Amino acid sequence: MNPPSSLPASTMGRRRFLQLGSLAAAAPLILPAKLRGAAAPSNLIHVAIIGTGNIAEGHLKTLLGYPERVRIVAVCDVDRERRDRAAALVDTAYGSRGCSSVNDFREVTRRADVDAVWVCTPDHWHALIALDAIRHGKDAYVEKPLTFTIEEGRALVSAAREHGRVVQHGTQHRSMKRFFDAAGYVRSGGLGKLERIEVSIPPNNRFIGSSWTPEPVPATLDWDLWLGPTPWRPYHSAGCHYNFRFIADCANGQVANWGAHYLDIGQWALNADDSGPIAVEGHGHFPTSGLFTCATHVDFTCHYANGIPMSCRTRQDGGGTVRFIGERGWIDIARNAMSASSPDLLREMQRPGKSVTLARSDNHHENFLDCIRSRARPVADVEIGHRTTTVCNLGQIAMTLGRKLRWDPVTESFPDDPVANRLRGRAARSPWSLV
């Protein structure tokens, strides 16, 4: 086979060019003008949305706002009602009937005319779907948390690098000015010597009792495929859409739901995007019966090599925040609010010209779309996402075992705890596999 890089982009076509991302990424990128133009249909990035729940709906509507850059060609969900509703939304927006509506993700990850996928499924599916997409030449936007286990995360990073794919983690705080300002301010020493970081997350808010009765699977739902790699259990309507995040076989509760966002900003401020803590300790309150098995109260602390601790705790009085505490005071940043021990700190924080300049994005979707074109790494690149998700997993493992654990962020292993090491991954239910 001829080396694909011997073909000029203009000859091989834009789609083929995008799918040869590993080679394209290795060389300076000079796209012909006609490929950069917005009008031609062949210049549109063809996207498939996998998982069409409430998170996906937000992405879908956002992407419909870029008709000059994106064409949604397929939606996929194991719930027929949901996927058909999503397809109708797309077709209505485009005034056509061209959006495919499929049950099995492999029908889109292996489709030649798809350039990128949005993985918006329950957490236990993120890694395997993204891996299949990457292996078949697609770029991927993966909702948070990036993966369910640490081993899945490393496999995803390796595959993305091997195949030269662009992977954006759905931690959109990285593209919000206040978090950019805060991370840069802390990194630049704006708070003086940083003493600690405190992340707060909301509580789990689902409960149906200490026992539950299995229900018939709706005719519109492929329950076997919904479960996928996670251990089999009978269907219950309260344990499926959205609520999966409170079931320990599928997700890591609010640690991975909200913690992924705010721990991510802590990692950013700590300059730990390619490393992580060196120890973790904590405890959680885990329901001992019932459908929802994730911790209802979370309290863990990660310790970093520079001596700074980052804690993550459940709060009962509000949503998520990240608070940075230093010798000059504190700043507290949330998605919709920010406060500080002194108004001066917030004014300073928002001023340009910090000594440390971080990667800047003002729009998480546009950043990903830009990187699909440029083959550059996005602002929440897969390695960054993996390291943040690992912090969530470390907290989960420490709470499960109830002891302080040393962690080696280079080997991604616990140097002296064999049980903890086994919790870095799990076997998938047949026929699924991480390999």
Next chain:
Amino acid sequence: MNTPDSPPSPDRVVVVGAEAGPNVDPWSQIVRLEHGGDGSFAAIIREQVGRTPVAGLAKLEAQLLRALADPAVTAAGRDFLCSQLALVGSAAAVPVLGRLLAAEASADAARVALERIPGPEADAALLAGLSSLSGRARIGLVGSIGARRSPGARETLSRLAGDAGEHAEIRAIATRALALLRPASTGPAA
């Protein structure tokens, strides 16, 4: 009243063993575990597994294996016990798990444990499973063999990768697994 949107309340966090009384041995009850039923006995055992020091793991493993050998164990109980053996199981658990692996109905449960148990005994048990499993259980088994990255699996994986009679997914997994294999000169994974 607890509705799906109600705020957390103290009764959400379990009354352990509520249905059977406070003095029931969780090890005697775990074999009756059912999906949707009282999970408090599993929670007690899960906590024991997490909190037991390394020196006590062999005794704990023996307890898990005794429960697994109970002819009355339910499918949910078996799956739970295997999930705990995934964390603390050793070569001592492999013969039992190997037998479970051979039957399609229990193959996944056994594989959940075997994939995570280090050592050549578990490697050998997984390879032996190829002689009895077919269909989706066989695909999952090849995935587990590949996940362990054991150099001893190279010959088998090479054969699977090139066997046109195998399912396409098996050939694909085996091919990827070969690329992940550790060099023969290195030791086992931590």
